[in-house]
Amino acid sequence: KTPWKLSRTRKANVRSRLKLVDSVIDAVKESGVECAALTKALQLPKEHEMPARDKYTVFSRHVKGYRKGIHKVPKWTRMTLRTNPKGF
Secondary structure: OOOOOOOHHHHHHHHHHHHHHHHHHHHHHHHOOOOHHHHHHHOOOOHHHOOHHHHHEEEOOOOOOOEEEHHHOOOOOOOOOOOOOOOO
16 A cells, blocks of 8 residues: 655655765766766756655646655656646
8 A cells, every 4th residue: 555645754765865866967977978868867956956845746637736646656766756847
């Protein structure tokens, strides 16, 4: 079963995962490598720039408030879910 909301521990793990990804992106940037994936990754907001709403929820047109918990998305730990449509 999937809980209705994320616990404190799972939220902390989300934040640490986002910070790890940010550090990897910075390390690749510092190495001097240039590629399309890196330029796309540099356009994403960093963990400290994201509001809590974007860290823990994602846009879903099927849910009543157009937002659902990030832990309800299949394979959410391996996906980049940092951006959402404007206005949502």
